[in-house]
Amino acid sequence: MDFTFSDDQLALREVTRQFLAEHGGRAVQEARAEPGGLDHALWRRLTGELGLAGLAVPEVFGGAGAGLLEIAIVVEELGAFLLPVPYLASALTAALLAELAGGGAGTGAAAGTNFATDTDVAGGAGFAAKHLPGLADGSLIGALACAEVAAGGSPGVRLGAEGRLYGTAGHVLGGDVADVLLVAAASGDGVMLCGVRRDAPGLAVSVPPVLDPTRPQARITFTGTPATPLGVDGRRAVELLWTALAVESAGAARRCLSDTVDHLRRRRQFGRALGSFQALKHRCADLAVEIESAVSTAYYAAWAAAESPEEAAVVAPLAKAHCADVFWHAAAESMQLHGGIGFTWEHDAHLYLKRAKSTQLLYGAPAYLRGLVGRRAGILR
Template structure:
């Protein structure tokens, strides 16, 4: 595949970079994390309404920009560099993709314009164990009872996309967060910039119009949404790796030891060179995955898994090396290095870790455990 960004795509990337680099400094991020809401609602309004990133992947017929995964991947890489405390990935990527894949025409027309404008925030409420395997059971009534842990930005959401198992199969419910019987409980999490919550459902009566598409017919839509989300989360992880490299290069040029900058030492140069290789390869993998997702087909599934595995490893490697090369300051709570390390750890595990995605690629290549050893 010969790939080069168009002028419009470069403009989107530059707009995201300029805005996020100026609006998400350490003080603003700390203020958002320490606020009662636990996220930055004013920054979300700017991203969603002013820049239009909330509707980037929403078709124009539903009030969005009608762009694709490549454009969103460029924005998400900048998000990974800046770590704004906003639900862009959860609402504008996972939720939009899920509704497009599972909803009927009336449901798309009713739900997507609010998501595209940023006025409505949605988040996926899926099981973390296995990711696409629902832990909730839809009773014939129909009602939902139980809980799902680790729902990202659930405390900010107006709409919860709940996966559940019923007599007909897997269903997806577009559940209003203020529906009777719904309670969201915030809790501490590894990555404070992507806050998590537990969603409690106490005999929640489900209206027929809340069930996306045909009852029991959402398994394929859920898998498609999972694939797109995994492929685009790779772009965010690329941004984490890229920021870790850039901030470390800047630091080692300033930090003096034995009378000269530590960046002049051969061992430090080798480490930075390794980080750069990881970042460049991650960017290639994430952009290839995004382009493949826009084209569709079987290649997109494999490309998304390759990108998620590689970019997750790259982010973990670069964020860890950044802490090491920052020395003592890198271990302090006041320095942002720990936030990038935590984002790398949490996002590389979400939507399937590297081992899972490598296994998926191996199975698609016919190299699963049942394949005889050629030796």
């Protein structure tokens, strides 16, 4: 396991960070004023100009041919800015379909099939080949509907014998604007991912009010909606979501600390900078230690998702629980340490607090996830 980033990964981080420094603040302000809106111009620049949507998509499908670690780097930076775009869900959808299509250009060629051009490929591979180019260039947006499974329950959707979906999936990140959905559905073979187009008959989308105005969550109802069974266990999608939320939480927590330290350096009280008071120094130092542990845990989970699925089964839920808790603590401390301004609507502190709480509860509460870790690790029965 290599604990250092490559030059290409560092360059990716820097380019993403510069882009967000220029455009991220305005996007968050607009989302706060009008929750639920997608800035399509910003999305086109993020996916077209920077090419971030197709990082884990093989080059044969128009992607960058990178991997899950590169997605994690971008997700961490987006989390630091709370950017209101459906990148996390769409990039993971593309990554899952890329795995289904063989993981790279060489695989398809070795099998004697050009997935990028062969429109007659059937089943899951055909669904992946049809939609990966659009997901890679950002003209299509993907989403994962598996919140019930992630929280330890049964899927709210079932796959009928005739290949149609019935039921309701809630808390779908990016589901309000998604063109392609990967739905965890109960079937005779367990929980299987199914591919669905947004324009398929019998599909209805609603967007209920949510705590976090920068990240809408859709509720999607299926009434005999035709779907393509992908032959993929739904647990893989859940583990990728847990990992991505852990990385996002670590990035957001780091931003909370950075903003707080900047405030304490600038703000003066009793003729001194607030940051010079020992009690406040201690609180920031404790936060810094917690956040570094969250970053390490999150990237270990990202590495495991890419290289060691057996470890990911244990590390992914642990990372999500730990990093979400650290984010919540960092956001709460940030609001307190900002003083009066931290409690106003004009400041962004409340947005980080809302994102932290919604992330804590989304896709499995911390207590459930820690119990799951214990059972998967063989510590609990």
